[in-house]
Amino acid sequence: MPVSEVPRLLKRAEHYVRQTKFREALALYDQAIRLEPGNAEGWSQRAAAKIEMERFAEAIADCNQALALNPNHADAWSRKGLALYHLGQYVPALAAATRAVTLNGNDASAWYVRGICLEETGKSEEAEIAYAKSLELEILLDIREEKNRVGK
Amino acid sequence: MKTNMPLTKPIRRFISETERILDTEITLLRKPEAPPGGTLLDIYTYNVDKSIILFPANYIGLLKDFVIAKQCTHLLIKGAAAKKSGYRILSYTPDSVYSGMRQVYLDALKDEAKKEKKLPVKKLIGMLFILYRQFHEDLNELPWNPIVNARIYHRMEQLRKTQLYILLKDGKQDMDEMTDMMDIVPRRYFVLDKSMFYARDLYLAKTLPSDKLMPVVNIPQMKKFDHLEVKEMLTTRWTHTAWYQSKVFGDAMLTIMEKHLSVDWNADSTLEYYACLYQVGVNLTNALLAYMTMKDWFIWENPQHLLAAQEQAATYEKAALKKIFGDLIEDS
Numbered sequence: 001m002p003v004s005e006v007p008r009l010l011k012r013a014e015h016y017v018r019q020t021k022f023r024e025a026l027a028l029y030d031q032a033i034r035l036e037p038g039n040a041e042g043w044s045q046r047a048a049a050k051i052e053m054e055r056f057a058e059a060i061a062d063c064n065q066a067l068a069l070n071p072n073h074a075d076a077w078s079r080k081g082l083a084l085y086h087l088g089q090y091v092p093a094l095a096a097a098t099r100a101v102t103l104n105g106n107d108a109s110a111w112y113v114r115g116i117c118l119e120e121t122g123k124s125e126e127a128e129i130a131y132a133k134s135l136e137l138e139i140l141l142d143i144r145e146e147k148n149r150v151g152k
Numbered sequence: 153m154k155t156n157m158p159l160t161k162p163i164r165r166f167i168s169e170t171e172r173i174l175d176t177e178i179t180l181l182r183k184p185e186a187p188p189g190g191t192l193l194d195i196y197t198y199n200v201d202k203s204i205i206l207f208p209a210n211y212i213g214l215l216k217d218f219v220i221a222k223q224c225t226h227l228l229i230k231g232a233a234a235k236k237s238g239y240r241i242l243s244y245t246p247d248s249v250y251s252g253m254r255q256v257y258l259d260a261l262k263d264e265a266k267k268e269k270k271l272p273v274k275k276l277i278g279m280l281f282i283l284y285r286q287f288h289e290d291l292n293e294l295p296w297n298p299i300v301n302a303r304i305y306h307r308m309e310q311l312r313k314t315q316l317y318i319l320l321k322d323g324k325q326d327m328d329e330m331t332d333m334m335d336i337v338p339r340r341y342f343v344l345d346k347s348m349f350y351a352r353d354l355y356l357a358k359t360l361p362s363d364k365l366m367p368v369v370n371i372p373q374m375k376k377f378d379h380l381e382v383k384e385m386l387t388t389r390w391t392h393t394a395w396y397q398s399k400v401f402g403d404a405m406l407t408i409m410e411k412h413l414s415v416d417w418n419a420d421s422t423l424e425y426y427a428c429l430y431q432v433g434v435n436l437t438n439a440l441l442a443y444m445t446m447k448d449w450f451i452w453e454n455p456q457h458l459l460a461a462q463e464q465a466a467t468y469e470k471a472a473l474k475k476i477f478g479d480l481i482e483d484s
Contacts, residue, residue: 018184018209054156085158112213116158131160132313134213139317142188145210146321 040069044076059083074103078110108137155180174231190219232426243453252449306417350402
């Protein structure tokens, strides 16, 4: 299979993720990474599927690969933060989530994880701010979803 | 608790508390097709091994937390009832279906007599059971909504902004329901349906409190009644509209709600407290049924009774139609 097929593989894998068919998604991500190991997006997306499958340590390794290829990959930072949170490593998780929201201020999930980690590390006031930002973005997404649903 | 998603501390605590009080395990599941308010598949209603809370896949932060808080509170109410006095919900029998459909038919006839453009008979017949079931569904859900929301408001401060957004959205959606059939549905039922939602929103606007939730502020069709003086309100122009009538009946229903919902929303979480909330919900439902003269429309039964009735719904409808119309109704 040519490297040019990678975007198509990633799209199909993403479709499986949306359907919560993570095993199928993972097989396609593996294929995409084998074809193009230098594609940070492939590593980062595979990390997301692994988080859903509760393979957190592997997800962190995938995020690190993505970040080695592109240190400013916002989603990879966000996913790394989430995986670290699941492993109870709140301080590095907070650092990763903070980096994620610095690179992409519209990542509702990263703001939320940042909020939880701040709460866990005793910084309740800062956590409130992070939660408020996360909610604001989530509401915007929800309104968009609602419009799509009504449109359909 | 079984989940692989991040949760805030208060929500984790609340889930653990629910599991401890009910001595059960809760599973959280994200599903792309789940409705915005989430779904509760609980052991007290369905034949399932453990209770599952499903919520939309795009809810990743506090929106998800609110859905979980709402469904956990509802689970506590159901579970406490099941453990204490027995959990019952509104169900129906062939006789109660007949009572309800017959009443809708008589009211529809009164409406049709005044109409220039009559509703085709087939449409009218088809509408009877649809309306009956609509009220069944609404009355099994609506009275629990202010109870669950008032409890969450008082117990989970962190979720207040999220709760307000969801309630504003729900209020608009519930008021929108049926509006495309406004000219078909008998006025009485359109008004009663809207009145229930109006009263609920008004109750929550006062309880939370939030002026934004006032139906005359949040609901587009109701906005024209904001800042109107009593004299203006009583002009014929207004009194003949379904929305004005919904407001009048809704104000009366609010009094019923306030009378029945005088509860200590801050009380400690115990099985006894949630069993008491269940009784409050049952009493409120009965009061609303009495106010709407629908007392013989439904019966309180165990959830299995309703599941069986739902399977027989088409048969019940056919039998009721036969009883109302006799031989005018074909067997097919």
